[in-house]
Amino acid sequence: MSVLGDLLPQLALAVTAGPLAVAGAAKLITPPEKLSWPIRSGLLAPPFGPRLVGAGELAATAAVVLLPVRWAAAVALLAYAALTLVAVRSRGRKCACFGLARLAAVGRLHIGANVAAAVLAAIVLAVSSAGARPLPRGAATAAVAVTTLVVLLAVDRRRAAAQEAVPVCAEQVSAVRLYVADDCPSCRSLKHLLAAGEPERLAATTLVTVAREAELPGVLHGLGVPCAVGLDAAGEPVCTPVSGIGAVKGLVDSITLSTTTADARAH
Incomplete structure (x- = not known):
């Protein structure tokens, strides 16, 4: 294979290493209690689960960069195949992939990115020669650094877009009526988030369970689902209804606690 032919598979693997490096580091430096972690039982449950997965992603990053091309491609293929499976099973739940850079719920784009990385690794594995060596250390570091920067910028942009998409209610919200469905993964994820919040706001949130495909009433x-509407002190709707995990969580967080409750919390 020509020099260019050897170089392209090596650069392709370096591209797959960037997201693994960002994801692994984020899980290790972020306190587990602040992660929207979807696994609640077993070896991968918090607080050790995120640490184990993060360490595994960093180990895979090192293997992809340091091992000969075919071994590196095999590691990348296994890593992204596993991430694809997890993404498919977690579809609709909030993503904890990049630590506190909380993205939207796992969807087709997230799954597709993992599939694309797995396919790229499979192609490299198929076309590379058995004796192909990894990139020189400096070139590999530069390639991974560039890819990591691109991933960080994309994550930050999505986080900012998600924050801007959450509408702000200028009126006082005394309570929230929240509509969920039993077979809705996003609804289950939202319930976990709300359960970890302030009890007073949870008490001011009324859950209404509906069929997932049912037509919702009025506004x-x-x-x-999940969707919600803010209510004033008289129980009348205020502001525009919201849908989605982030927007509903933001509406619940905007509930104004009574003076008595606030004073009790202060003492």
């Missing part, structure tokens, strides 16, 4: 018509 909620056309929205999907």
